[in-house]
Structure formats: structure tokens, C-alpha cells
Amino acid sequence: MYRQIARNKRWSILLIALFCLAVIGLGLFASWVFAELWPLVLIVIACPLYVWQALTNATKSAAETAGLRTVTAEEERCLHRIVETTAIRAGIPTPRIGVIDEDAPNAFAASLKPGDAVLAVTREF
Structure with missing residues (x-):
């Protein structure tokens, strides 16, 4: 890898x-x-x-273009728990997590360095 x-x-x-x-x-x-x-x-x-x-500005541009809405741990508890656990196991900082209000199942991660990462999932996930 x-x-x-x-x-x-x-x-x-x-x-x-x-x-x-x-x-x-x-x-x-x-x-x-x-x-x-x-x-x-x-x-x-x-x-x-x-x-x-x-x-x-690549990470910010990708998030804005996709229509990302940042969510808190209170709003999406399960998603935050999965992402935090995965980040800890990978030894990287937890990325900013957001949701894109779309019906089609999709997801992406964008970053040039681990501390600046953003993870986006669509509402379907």
C-alpha cells in the first residue's frame, strides 16, 4: 500500500x-x-x-464543491465512532467529517497531509 x-x-x-x-x-x-x-x-x-x-486550498475546494456539511459527534454518533476508530488504528489524526445531502451512496476523503483531511459521506450511508 x-x-x-x-x-x-x-x-x-x-x-x-x-x-x-x-x-x-x-x-x-x-x-x-x-x-x-x-x-x-x-x-x-x-x-x-x-x-x-x-x-x-485543495481540501477546502473539494469539500465546498461537493456541498459538504460538517457534522458533530452528537449529530452523527455512529459515523464519528467508526471514523475515529479507523483513524486511531491507522495512526493518523481524525479527519473533519461531513455529510453531503444526496441520495446516492458515495464517499470520499480529501487531503494533502493527514492533519488537514476531510471525509465526506452521502446521506444514503
């Missing part, structure tokens, strides 16, 4: 690097079309800032 996690991290880094290279390529093309250096400079500055912003 840890090999798979390491492989996924490597592929993620490669994908981000390829994205940056593609965007910089567009900046080179724009600089060539306009015969100016400013498009390339602008993109070389903006691309890392965009990637940093996207990565630091």
Missing part, C-alpha cells in the same frame, strides 16, 4: 510539472506572437503562484 502511495505522489508531482511546462510553453508562444517578453515573464511568475494556491 505504501508503494502505491509513493507512486501516486510521484505521478502527482510529474503531472504538476507537466502542467507548469505546458503553461510556460503557452507563455513562450504568446511572447513569440506579440514579439514581447512580458507574457513569458507574467506566466513564469503566475504559474507557481497558481499551483501553490491550488495545493494549499
Whole structure:
């Protein structure tokens, strides 16, 4: 399992690097079309800032996009107990737990680091 996690991290880094290279390529093309250096400079500055912003807000963005509603232990006692037990056994902090008001059974977890995790389940679960 840890090999798979390491492989996924490597592929993620490669994908981000390829994205940056593609965007910089567009900046080179724009600089060539306009015969100016400013498009390339602008993109070389903006691309890392965009990637940093996207990565630091990834968990929050995923939760907001899904329509996550955070629930307390009093509201969803069984769900909290299952998640807390699983987190303790895995040796990770308990993630923020939320419910998505949908009828279809579904769930997801999102995080870039264990302390920032969010776990979402639909109402059907």
C-alpha cells in the first residue's frame, strides 16, 4: 500500500510539472506572437503562484464543491465512532467529517497531509 502511495505522489508531482511546462510553453508562444517578453515573464511568475494556491486550498475546494456539511459527534454518533476508530488504528489524526445531502451512496476523503483531511459521506450511508 505504501508503494502505491509513493507512486501516486510521484505521478502527482510529474503531472504538476507537466502542467507548469505546458503553461510556460503557452507563455513562450504568446511572447513569440506579440514579439514581447512580458507574457513569458507574467506566466513564469503566475504559474507557481497558481499551483501553490491550488495545493494549499485543495481540501477546502473539494469539500465546498461537493456541498459538504460538517457534522458533530452528537449529530452523527455512529459515523464519528467508526471514523475515529479507523483513524486511531491507522495512526493518523481524525479527519473533519461531513455529510453531503444526496441520495446516492458515495464517499470520499480529501487531503494533502493527514492533519488537514476531510471525509465526506452521502446521506444514503
